[in-house]
Amino acid sequence: MRILLNGESRELEGTTATLADLVRSLDRLPERLAAAVNEEVVPRERWDQVGLAEGDRVDLVRVMAGGSQQAEPTERAPHEAGPAEGDALVIAGVPLRSRLMAGTGKFSDPRAMRRALEASGAEVVTCSIRYMDLTGSGDDPLFLDQLELSRFRLLPNTAGARTARDAIHMAHLAREATGTSWLKLEVIGDPETLWPDPEGTLEAARILVSEGFAVLPYTSYDLVTALRLEEAGCATVMPMASMIGSGQGFIDWSSIRRIVERVKVPVIVDAGLRSPSDVAMAMELGADGVLVNSAIARASDPVGMASALRLAVDAGRLAYRAGLMPRRETAEPSSPARGVVRAS
Known part of the structure; x- marks a missing residue:
């Protein structure tokens, strides 16, 4: 047969x-x-x-590094501020202490991945769904052995899907393999830029939401697409800062801010972030969180970079809640104008 x-x-x-x-x-x-x-x-x-x-x-298919277990709150070092009281991020009814989500791909080895994820303080980590290697010569499929899964909530993604049908099939397999209905939805419209396909993403999102998935969709920084994804019942919207893996930072920060101001579900900035300053900027714009992979995995010191991004998330969030000073087109002196001492 x-x-x-x-x-x-x-x-x-x-x-x-x-x-x-x-x-x-x-x-x-x-x-x-x-x-x-x-x-x-x-x-x-x-x-x-x-x-x-x-x-x-x-x-x-198997679960592998790349892009549910209920995560316990991650312990923080004494010097780290962490979230303000009552300021937890809530996604699909689940409160999260950390606003930094982390990817598991591109690391040099699983042990480096584990150390970096622990340093990041992330509670949500992505994983991919791929065909099982039938030859016995592929990568070690047991990368999850390196993770203490009681500390992390798995977020399987549909990376590589080109159509809504592909994404839906992958989602069903992911739910069976991981036991979680949380899903990072990706439907790619252009293979060169990995730009998300808005039509395919919306089609898949509507179907998957109706099937009980908590859908976290990767999207562009287009406001209308974000609004339609929210209307479809998605648990978040995840606009890109720039192309996946590019490290270009923000291409259009004003569009991200516009999405933050208009949608009511959490906004998680995803893709293209490179540095702590990029991450802090996302949080200062009012984003509810960030998802970072390449910036950590491709750093010379992934553990050090994970720690830096963790602090940047907290600093940016605190700055947003404190309220940034308004921008001005002209200078404004800090000292009183009256009583200036002048030479005679």
Whole structure:
């Protein structure tokens, strides 16, 4: 019997087999494995009940570094201010102490990732859903072994999805693999710039919200798209500062501020942030949080950069709550104009 397994033709012995038989025939199986037959996700407890037929498409995916466990509040060093009393970030009804979310991709090794995530104080960390390596020669799929999952809430993403259909299929597999309904939704419209597709993102968001997902959508800094995503029931909107992984910082900070002023759900600035000053600026604009990956993973000292960004988030938030002085087109002296001492 011939089936299509993870996009490749595969011959199975005999004329009958169940999904469980297929899975048992493979080596190096990760614990967080999800399966779908003909794009229908099959819960693990039903694998031995689902028979395979000639020509069936089977997808076996795993959780890996890249882009639910309930996170406990992360302890802070005594010198760190942390959030003000009553100023917790709440997403989908869940209060979070940290306003810094972190990605898990691009690190030199899983141990470096773990140390950096711990230094960041992040409670929410992204992960990707990818086909399981069937050759045994791919990357170690057990990167989650490096994380103390009681401290983190996993945020699987649909990175790589080009259509709403792709994103929805990945979302269903992600929920099965991770046990969380939280989802960072990405539908990419242009592969060169990784610019989000507004139409595909909205289509997927509406469907996934109706299916019980807490959708955190990656979007551009277009106000109307952000408003439509909020109307669709998304738990947040996540406008880009600039292109993913570019480190260009803010291309259009005024549009981010406009989104912050208009939408009522939390605004998480995502993509393109490079430095603590970028992160502080996002928070000073009134953003509710930031999601950072490359700025930490690509730094010469990821742990040091994670600590710096953690402090920048707190400083920017405190500055926003304190109220920044208004900008002026002319100078205004700080000292009194009257009584100036002059030489005779």
